[in-house]
Amino acid sequence: MMDDQLAHWIITRCVEFTKSSSTSYDPRVQVTTIQTLNGMLSSWYPDDLLEVLYQYGTLDNFFNDFIPSLELNHTQLLCQYSYQTRGLPVVKHDGSAMFVITKDITEFLPVQHVCCDLDKEIREVTTNMAMTNESYVHRNEIRSKLNTMLNNSWFNRGLQVSTFGSTATGLGTDNADLDLCISGPCFQPLDDPIKLKKTEGSIYNMTFLARKLRKIGMRQVKPITAAHVPICKFRDPRFKINCDINTNNLHGIENTNMIIQYMHLDTRIRPVLFALKLFIEAKEINNTRRGFLNSYAFILIALHYLMYVQEPPVIPCLQNLSLKSCITGTCNNNEKRTIQGRDVRYHSCIRVVNTMAPQFDSKTVSQDNNPTLWYGKNTKNVGDLILELFAWMSNPFNLVKPMSLTINGHVHLPWGWKGSQVVFPDPFDPDRNIARSCTSAGVETISQEFKLACDTLNKGLKFMDVLKPNNYAT
Ligand SMILES: [Zn+2]
Numbered sequence: 001m002m003d004d005q006l007a008h009w010i011i012t013r014c015v016e017f018t019k020s021s022s023t024s025y026d027p028r029v030q031v032t033t034i035q036t037l038n039g040m041l042s043s044w045y046p047d048d049l050l051e052v053l054y055q056y057g058t059l060d061n062f063f064n065d066f067i068p069s070l071e072l073n074h075t076q077l078l079c080q081y082s083y084q085t086r087g088l089p090v091v092k093h094d095g096s097a098m099f100v101i102t103k104d105i106t107e108f109l110p111v112q113h114v115c116c117d118l119d120k121e122i123r124e125v126t127t128n129m130a131m132t133n134e135s136y137v138h139r140n141e142i143r144s145k146l147n148t149m150l151n152n153s154w155f156n157r158g159l160q161v162s163t164f165g166s167t168a169t170g171l172g173t174d175n176a177d178l179d180l181c182i183s184g185p186c187f188q189p190l191d192d193p194i195k196l197k198k199t200e201g202s203i204y205n206m207t208f209l210a211r212k213l214r215k216i217g218m219r220q221v222k223p224i225t226a227a228h229v230p231i232c233k234f235r236d237p238r239f240k241i242n243c244d245i246n247t248n249n250l251h252g253i254e255n256t257n258m259i260i261q262y263m264h265l266d267t268r269i270r271p272v273l274f275a276l277k278l279f280i281e282a283k284e285i286n287n288t289r290r291g292f293l294n295s296y297a298f299i300l301i302a303l304h305y306l307m308y309v310q311e312p313p314v315i316p317c318l319q320n321l322s323l324k325s326c327i328t329g330t331c332n333n334n335e336k337r338t339i340q341g342r343d344v345r346y347h348s349c350i351r352v353v354n355t356m357a358p359q360f361d362s363k364t365v366s367q368d369n370n371p372t373l374w375y376g377k378n379t380k381n382v383g384d385l386i387l388e389l390f391a392w393m394s395n396p397f398n399l400v401k402p403m404s405l406t407i408n409g410h411v412h413l414p415w416g417w418k419g420s421q422v423v424f425p426d427p428f429d430p431d432r433n434i435a436r437s438c439t440s441a442g443v444e445t446i447s448q449e450f451k452l453a454c455d456t457l458n459k460g461l462k463f464m465d466v467l468k469p470n471n472y473a474t
Contacts, residue, residue, distance in 0.1 A: 118383030138239040291439035394451035
C-alpha cells in the first residue's frame with residue numbers, strides 16, 4: 001500500500017489545483033473533475049500518477065481509499081450524479097467523478113429530499129396540466145368541420161385532415177395550438193408543391209385555402225406561404241383554439257408517431273418530456289424567430305439525452321436496431337417504408353423490460369403481437385432525470401456538440417450547415433438541420449435558463465417555481 005505521507009502529498013497537490021482552477025460559480029465550493037486531475041498529475045507529476053494507477057487502478061479508487069482515512073472533512077469525492085443531486089451548485093463537467101472541496105457539505109440540501117419530491121410533483125403536474133378530454137373533443141370537432149369543408153370544396157378526392165404535434169402526442173396543454181395536416185390518396189409523389197402552391201384552386205395554395213377557411217367562419221386566417229412547409233394559421237371562434245394547417249407534409253405525422261412510440265417504451269418518458277415542454281414554453285425559449293429552438297428540437301434533444309447521455313441508457317434508438325427477431329410481424333421497420341422519398345422506418349416492435357426497476361416498464365400493450373424485448377437498467381426516477389437533463393442543458397458546450405437521434409458521436413455535416421450553432425439532423429431527413437434557427441446568443445440564453453432552473457430546484461424549491469418569471473434582482 002502507498003504510505004500516508006505520499007498519499008497526503010498527492011491529495012494536497014489535487015486540493016491546491018482544484019482551488020486554483022475550480023469550475024464552480026459558487027464561492028462556497030471548489031470543484032474539478034477527476035479527468036482534469038488525471039491530466040494535471042500526468043503532466044506535472046507523472047511518476048506519482050503511475051504509482052497511484054499501479055496500486056489502485058484508477059484515481060477514483062485512490063481517493064475513495066484515502067480521503068476518509070485522512071480525515072479531510074472538507075474534501076469529497078462525488079460522482080457526477082451524486083454531485084448534482086446533493087444540491088451543490090451546477091458546474092461544467094465531463095461525466096467523470098467530481099473532486100469537491102467545501103467547508104461544510106451540510107450547508108447543502110440532502111439529495112433524496114429534492115428528487116423524491118420533484119419526482120412526485122412532476123408526475124402530478126403531468127396529470128393535472130395535460131390536455132383535458134373536453135379539449136380533445138373540441139379539437140376533434142374542428143377536424144371534422146374541416147373534413148366536411150375539404151370534401152365540399154374538392155369533391156371526391158378522399159381528402160382528410162389528421163392531427164399531429166402536441167395534440168396527438170399528448171404533450172400539449174389546453175392552450176396548445178392545434179396542428180393539422182391535409183392528406184389523401186390524390187396526392188402524387190410527382191406533385192410539385194412549389195408550382196402548385198401558386199396555382200388557383202390547388203389544395204397546396206395556402207391563399208386559396210385561407211379563403212375557404214374564412215368562408216366557414218374561421219377567424220384570424222393568415223396564410224404563411226414562404227415557410228419551409230407553407231401553412232395557414234387560423235382561430236376557431238367557437239372553441240377559441242389557434243390552429244396551423246398544412247398540405248401533405250406527412251413527415252410531421254411520422255415524427256409525431258415516432259415520438260408517441262418512444263413515450264410508450266417507458267413510463268418516465270412522457271413526464272420528462274411534458275415537464276421540459278412546460279419549461280421551454282414558460283421561458284419562451286421555444287421561439288425560432290428569436291434565435292432559439294422549436295419544441296420539436298427540444299423533444300429530440302431530450303430523447304438523444306435519454307439514449308446516449310444517460311448511463312445506463314433509459315431507452316434504445318428505435319431507428320438504429322438491427323434485430324433479426326422482427327422480420328415478421330407489423331413492425332414499422334419492415335419493408336422499405338418511404339414517405340416523399342425519405343426512409344421513415346423505425347422499430348414499433350420494441351418493449352422495454354427494466355431488469356432493475358420494473359415499475360418503469362411501459363403498461364401500454366404493443367401493437368405488435370411479438371414484441372422484441374430490450375433490457376434496460378436505468379433506475380433513476382423522473383425527478384432525477386429532469387434534474388440531470390436540466391444540468392446537462394445548462395452547459396452550452398453540450399448544446400453546440402452535434403447531436404443526433406440515430407448516431408451517437410460524429411454527425412456528418414452537409415455543406416451549408418457550416419455556421420449552424422446547434423446541429424441536429426431530422427431523424428427522417430438527415431440533410432435537414434432542425435436546430436438551424438439557434439444563434440450563439442440563443443445557446444447562451446437557453447443554457448442560462450436551464451442553469452437558473454437547476455439552481456432553483458437544487459435549493460429545494462418546487463418545479464412550479466421554476467415555471468415562474470425569473471427574478472433577476474435576487
Ligand atoms: Zn421491429
